[in-house]
Amino acid sequence: MxxxxxxxxxxxxxxxxxxxxxxxxxxxxxxxxxxxxxxxxxxxxxxxxxxxxxxxxxxxxxxxxxxxxxxxxxxxxxxxxxxxxxxxxxxxxxxxxxxxxxxxxxxxxxxxxxxxxxxxxxxxxxxxxxxxxxxxxxxxxxxxxxxxxxxxxxxxxxxxxxxxxxxxxxxNNPSLVEKQLKILLYAELKCRDWLDKNKPARMWQTPFVFALAFIKDYVLRLGFLDGWRGYAISQTAASYAAYKRMRYYEMRQNPASRDTATAALTRSGLDH
Incomplete structure (x- = not known):
């Protein structure tokens, strides 16, 4: 013991x-x-x-x-x-x-x-x-x-x-399905933090953010050495980096989407 x-x-x-x-x-x-x-x-x-x-x-x-x-x-x-x-x-x-x-x-x-x-x-x-x-x-x-x-x-x-x-x-997440669901939640929470700070929405950065995030994880962080699993994890990370910026832009453009998204996450059991 x-x-x-x-x-x-x-x-x-x-x-x-x-x-x-x-x-x-x-x-x-x-x-x-x-x-x-x-x-x-x-x-x-x-x-x-x-x-x-x-x-x-x-x-x-x-x-x-x-x-x-x-x-x-x-x-x-x-x-x-x-x-x-x-x-x-x-x-x-x-x-x-x-x-x-x-x-x-x-x-x-x-x-x-x-x-x-x-x-x-x-x-x-x-x-x-x-x-x-x-x-x-x-x-x-x-x-x-x-x-x-x-x-x-x-x-x-x-x-x-x-x-x-x-x-x-x-x-980590049992499947990519669970990972994508978590990305939706984490992006929503991060965007709420950005709203509290009144961070500017810079959509023009999004394509560059995706590319740089993928290169960082797949090449610089050696994801490519883990084969297709390395590709999948790098692509998922890059998609998250881009998606949360798109979602934040939407929150700023259409404030009503904040409540509808919260309701959708709650119905799916993903509100936290």
Whole structure:
């Protein structure tokens, strides 16, 4: 049995019944496991409780605010935050158990973990963002906080984080269908952030953004070395970069589309 460390594992969920058990079970050393659910209609909450988690409900606030809400509910100030489709590897479990006690006794703020992507059922081997992507996921809630962005939030803190060597895994969208649906949601959230900031709509940039984003991912980030999977992930990233600009332009040109899009996402269960 793993030695428990005084930290809280936090997972935010909505309809993650197929994944939540694996995620929770991959952190056997967490003294507390907290699931903040935003309205699951499947067995997510029951499964989470069966696997040792305390479950709270919170209506969706946006990724950054939801993470900060969750952090405030933890019994311990040190927090490990994972998504439901992420889980630790045995090597990272061992490394965290060995290295976290020293960090938790220090005045440090955070630790960076390396994330490896599983895409189309297999690990990516060369595509740079999918192999060892550095993500700050372990932190002290009084020394770090998440940005208030609705999507693409980041952990903000001062100082230099500790970086772990072993990876954790991200079992990405089961199919391109789920990925495209997520793109619709993420683009909508990003555009709402742009509206709040009154960002100008520069549609003329869109063709160049698509081309540059594809070249960056497929060539500079070595997507081409992963074969057709590398092409697919690069094309999807470029399409997202272009689509969110087109959608933002539409929001500015036709404000009524904001409400109709929200209603459509809600009917499809994609409002968050």
């Amino acid at each position: 793993a030695h428990l460390l005084p930290l809280t594992l936090v997972v935010m969920t909505r309809n993650e019944a197929q994944k939540i058990a694996r995620c929770l079970d991959s952190v056997p050393f967490a003294a507390e496991k907290l699931v903040v659910d935003s309205g699951s209609t499947d067995n997510t909450a029951a499964i989470a409780r069966a696997h040792g988690a305390r479950v709270l409900h919170q209506d969706w606030l946006g990724f950054g605010p939801q993470r900060n809400f969750a952090a405030a509910q933890c019994s311990h100030p040190w927090i490990l935050m994972l998504d439901a489709d992420e889980y630790l590897t045995p090597a990272l479990i061992d490394e965290l158990q060995q290295r976290l006690p020293a960090l938790m006794e220090s005045d440090g703020a955070a630790a960076v973990l390396r994330r490896h992507l599983i895409y189309m059922g297999r690990p990516m081997r060369w595509y740079r963002p999918a192999v060892g992507e550095k993500m700050a996921r372990f932190y002290h809630r009084d020394r770090a906080r998440w940005s208030d962005a609705r999507v693409h939030e980041s952990l903000q803190f001062k100082g230099f984080p500790v970086t772990m060597k072993a990876p954790f895994l991200h079992d």
